Amino acid sequence: MVTLKIDGIQVEVPKDYTILQAAEKAGVHIPVLCHDSRLNPFGACRVCLIEAVGNPRMMTACTTPVAPDMDILTNTEKLQRIRKTVIELLLVNHPLECPVCDKGGECTLQDLTYEVGLTKVRFDAKPADTPVDHTNPFIERDVDRCVLCGRCVRICDEVVNIQAISFINRGMETMIGTAFDQPWNCEFCGQCISVCPVGSLNNRVYLFKNRPWNLEKTDSVCGLCGCGCYIELETEGSELYRMGELPEKGANHGNLCAKGRFGFEFVNSVKRETSAKVRAAGELADADFDQAVVTVAEKVKSIRAQHGAEAVAVLVSPRLTNEEAFLANKLAKEVIGTGGMYALEPHSSLPEATYADIEKSDAVAVLNIDVTEANPILGLAVRAAARMNEAPLYVFYPSETALKRLAEKQFTGTPDEVYASMTRLVEGQGAEAAVLEVLKKAEKPVAVYNPYNTADLWFVSELKKQVPALKLAAARAKANSQGIVDMGALDAAKLKEGIQNKTIKALLCFGENPAVRTGWADLSLDSLELLAVTDPFMSETAKKASVYIPVATYAEKDGSFTSLEGRVQTVNRALCKGLKTDAEVVAALAARLGGSLPSCSCEVRELIRKEVPLYKEADFDGGVISYPYAVKGEFEKPAKAAAGEGAYFLYPSSLRLHSGSYTRWSPDLAKVYGEPKLEISPADAEALGLGDGDAVSVSAAGITKVFKVHVEKHMTKGCAALPEDYVDTAQIFSKGRYHKVSLGKKG
């Protein structure tokens, strides 16, 4: 520890602290422009200059480490004069279009100008007039407003590790851009927007729609994928305008992905249903909420009387909060009297490694998942381990992923070859034996895997046996994939069997859309006498429903989500669209069926503490649950990955800016990726005579579907990939997760 004085205040800080961090601890404000707590010190803007007594030269607070007995002055007359000049120099080329610029009201340069009391710039302003770049679907770029603080370049390099942008040219010509002025080709995570202190990089989804001072801010959790990012919902009235980051709170350090930052527009979508619907004479007709609930309750009662309570099943979606899932379970067990509720989520694996574990890890293995696409924030933790912690990273995946530039070694090939590689890894043979040795020798090894692929669980459990210190991170897909399992959801295999055998006559489907889920898309729901569906949108399953009730999204309800790292976080209602939540639907149904369930999340939370042993001591504001095991069960060694006959291996790729049924309703994400595309390698495209955008037919196990082609240079020759969670693709993957298919040019 080091003791020093800042503006007369004595403070003791660790020796690796900078003067800026020490000042923060002492409660002294030092203005900064180019500094961000997520980034390495840079010292470009000179706004944070300070004086050390006895040192004739001034130094930058953000880069200078503390030294014992320093006496720092942060606000002398000389410093004030210099800071003013620094701001004046920044304003020389900065166009003062503050009323028009979208950053107005939250611009660091604007704030600093006020802070130093600058009213007149002494130098002749020479603003350029470069056209604003609108080529990126999510980022508006105005190079004239840039103050070259380098925050965007640094976050793209240090945190995201995509290095899409950099400083180009030199001296007065320096600007932020891409090499050879190529299009801004990146992951669209928007991290650069979040750190830009001026209006140079703006969010196009929010562009000119509102002003920060008009917006009401509510802390909540992103409801799109399983990463559990802590966010700020910015609303005015019943409209959601922005999903903002909170760097100081949450395990995601303020980082968000394209889905979280730009995909929220579906909440405001005009395509959302507003009234309940009841099927009459084969058509879904508008009905009021009570009428819909009465219809469901009466039908459930009659089916229960005729076929017994087991003929009624409840299916919940990971979009439900813990509280809602708990209530649905109570509805199933206590009110209806069936065995419990079901969910299409795996039960064999539970969270073990947290983001902090992964970031601090000294060896990381990524097993058969494109983690940066499927769970981008988990992917950032893997990147942080490999980049900042210099942990060796081993990636097993059929194609090359974005982790390529960080991976110590990539094991790519056809799915069969990848499986063979992973088998050699767990058995300690061949080239993969060295990887096993590294993992064994590491103090804090971590493996990230896909829990939805049951074949992968054998590798994971075997690897865990070989490396007992290994911490596992199951990359669960959706917002509350873990929470609904914790709330007692049963394995849905029995439900599928019941529907196929026609022993289940009524299905109450809360938010789930089995029609687009792998393994379920080929299941006919026509034999059901009652299919009641709740969903914010008229989903593929809702179209088949006998009763449909539109419900609230994550932004419109209170509750909690459990993330893939087992972190329970509170979801807060930020706006109201006048729609019922799933909790209210469950409570109304229970009342009609003669039971009594609360719908208020506070009451339900108390019940959860009493009745769910895992959550007895749970801290719903970011506490991590201690799970009894990471992987459990008997798994068979998979013989071969792919089944079927065909020249090409087909495997499910990451969702490409989507995380299931919600994001497909986002108009902004659809601009980039609106329909499923078949990814193939350039060599295969040439052999088949296909180009980008051409139609190709995919035939597997008697199903033939037509998709557009996307030629992707990272794809392995002989392989083809399709995203899951679309109707057509889910039907193909229901025949086998890895399949040998034949491709043919169409038209």
Add this chain to the structure above:
Amino acid sequence: MKNIFDTLLLTEIFQGLGITLKHLFKKKVTYKYPFEDTPIFPRFRGVQYIKTHENGATKCVGCYLCQKVCPSECIHIVTDCGPNGERLIRKYELDLSRCIYCGFCEEACPVDAVHMGRNYHTTDSTRDHYVINMKTLSENYKKELADAQAKGEQL
């Protein structure tokens, strides 16, 4: 004694009638509104107008500062991004029935667009007509400009 004398001779009544007689020949100060307009002072704040550029485009950039500063919350703005990435004003509404004519909007405007005019004829039979939009505000500018030019003044 003087009081008794004044009372007997009706002095005070004649004094009062004298004042009336004096004012009878002075210049009139009563205006027959609405047939006759009252004079207004240079700092008078009437119904707002929004200036336009020479090409007819509004000077307003939709920065929301007037909406923010308005103490009676009578201004409502909706903006969006235009097809060429420009700031587009979808809606600019001003509710005259709420406006307290404080002039803060004029003070806050950073682009010299919204101004307090000199027109105070706001009476109408229905409240709906008190809500004026960008079109009316721009037309107000044309009227104010014509009036000012007629009087040889600068707006």
